[in-house]
Amino acid sequence: MNIGIIGLGLMGGSLAKAVKRYGIAEKVYGFTNSEKNKKDILELNLVDEIVDLETLKKVSDVIILSIPVDAIIAMFPSFLDIDEKTTIIDMGSTKEYIVKNIPSKIRKNFIAAHPMTGTEKNGPKAAIDNLYEGKTVVLCDLEANDNIHVNKAFRIFQEIGMRIVVMDSKEHDVNACYISHLPHLISFSLANTVMSHQNPKEIIALAAGGFKDMSRIAKSSPRMWGDIFKQNRENMLESIKYFEEQLNLAKNMIKEEKYEELEEWMKKANSLHEIL
Ligand SMILES: NC(=O)c1ccc[n+]([C@@H]2O[C@H](COP(=O)([O-])OP(=O)(O)OC[C@H]3O[C@@H](n4cnc5c(N)ncnc54)[C@H](O)[C@@H]3O)[C@@H](O)[C@H]2O)c1
Numbered sequence: 654m655n656i657g658i659i660g661l662g663l664m665g666g667s668l669a670k671a672v673k674r675y676g677i678a679e680k681v682y683g684f685t686n687s688e689k690n691k692k693d694i695l696e697l698n699l700v701d702e703i704v705d706l707e708t709l710k711k712v713s714d715v716i717i718l719s720i721p722v723d724a725i726i727a728m729f730p731s732f733l734d735i736d737e738k739t740t741i742i743d744m745g746s747t748k749e750y751i752v753k754n755i756p757s758k759i760r761k762n763f764i765a766a767h768p769m770t771g772t773e774k775n776g777p778k779a780a781i782d783n784l785y786e787g788k789t790v791v792l793c794d795l796e797a798n799d800n801i802h803v804n805k806a807f808r809i810f811q812e813i814g815m816r817i818v819v820m821d822s823k824e825h826d827v828n829a830c831y832i833s834h835l836p837h838l839i840s841f842s843l844a845n846t847v848m849s850h851q852n853p854k855e856i857i858a859l860a861a862g863g864f865k866d867m868s869r870i871a872k873s874s875p876r877m878w879g880d881i882f883k884q885n886r887e888n889m890l891e892s893i894k895y896f897e898e899q900l901n902l903a904k905n906m907i908k909e910e911k912y913e914e915l916e917e918w919m920k921k922a923n924s925l926h927e928i929l
C-alpha cells in the first residue's frame with residue numbers, strides 16, 4: 654500500500670521511518686506546510702516524495718495526520734472528496750473533540766488513533782527509529798468505522814510493533830488527561846516557578862536527576878500543547894482542581910508540622926509504582 658503522511662515532525666517522521674523499515678508501504682508520500690521543514694525532510698530521507706495535498710490524496714491508500722490537534726480539525730474540509738477506500742488516521746493526543754467534528758461523509762474512513770509514545774522534541778529532526786515498537790496505541794470509537802479501514806489501521810500499527818487498545822473517545826480523554834496532559838502542565842508550571850525566581854541560573858546550576866526528570870517535558874512544543882489543553886479543557890480543569898487539593902494537603906501538613914501524616918501521604922504516592 655501507499656502511505657501519505659501529513660506533518661513530518663516527531664510523530665509523522667518517526668512513522669515514516671517505521672513503515673519503511675518494516676516494508677509496510679510500497680511508497681511513502683509526505684505533505685508539509687513548512688518550506689523550512691521540506692529541506693530537512695528531504696535531507697533526512699524521511700519520505701520517497703514530498704507532494705502537494707491533492708496529489709497525496711490521490712496516490713495514498715492510507716493518509717496519516719500527524720499535525721497539531723486543531724490543525725487536524727481545520728483539514729477536515731480537504732478530505733470531503735476522498736475515495737471511499739482511502740483510510741485516514743489521525744495521531745492527535747486528544748480524541749473526543751476530533752471525533753465529534755469528523756464530517757459524516759468521511760466518518761467511516763476516519764480512524765481516531767493516539768500512539769502513547771513520544772518525546773519532548775519536535776520537527777523533522779526529532780524523528781527517531783523505534784519510537785513505536787513495544788508501545789501502546791489507542792483506537793477510539795471504532796464502531797463508526799468500516800471494517801476495511803479498521804483492518805488497515807490494525808495492520809499498520811501491529812506491523813510496526815504496537816499494542817492496540819480500543820477505547821471510547823470520552824474515556825480516552827479523561828485517562829490521557831491524568832497520565833499525559835496534567836503532567837505536562839505541571840512540568841511547565843515547575844519550569845516557570847524556577848524561571849520566575851530572582852536568579853534562576855544560580856538555582857539551575859545545582860540541577861541533578863530530580864529536577865531534570867521533572868522538567869524534561871517542559872521543553873515540549875507550546876503550539877502542540879496549547880491545542881491539547883484547549884481541546885481537553887474540561888478534563889484539564891477538573892484534574893487541576895484535584896492536583897491543587899493534593900498540593901494544599903501537602904502545604905498544610907508542612908505548615909502545621911504534621912510530619913507523620915506527611916510520611917503516610919508520601920507512602921500512598923509510593924504505591925503508584927506497584928501498578929505502573
Ligand atoms: N509529541 C508527542 O510526544 C506526541 C505523542 C503522541 C501524539 N502526538 C500528536 O501527534 C501530532 C503531531 O505531533 P508532533 O510531536 O509530531 O509535532 P511536530 O511539531 O514535531 O510535527 C508536526 C509537523 O506538522 C507540520 N504541520 C503543522 N500543520 C500542518 C498542516 N496544516 N499541514 C501540513 N503540515 C503541518 C509542522 O510543520 C510540523 O513539522 C499532534 O497532534 C500531537 O498531539 C504527539
Ligand SMILES: O=C(O)C(=O)C[C@]1(C(=O)O)C=C[C@H](O)C=C1
Nearest residue numbers: 746768769770771772773833870
Ligand atoms: O515522553 C514524552 O516526552 C511524551 O511527552 C510522550 C507523551 C506523554 O507521555 O505524555 C506526550 C504526548 C502524548 O500524546 C503521548 C505521549
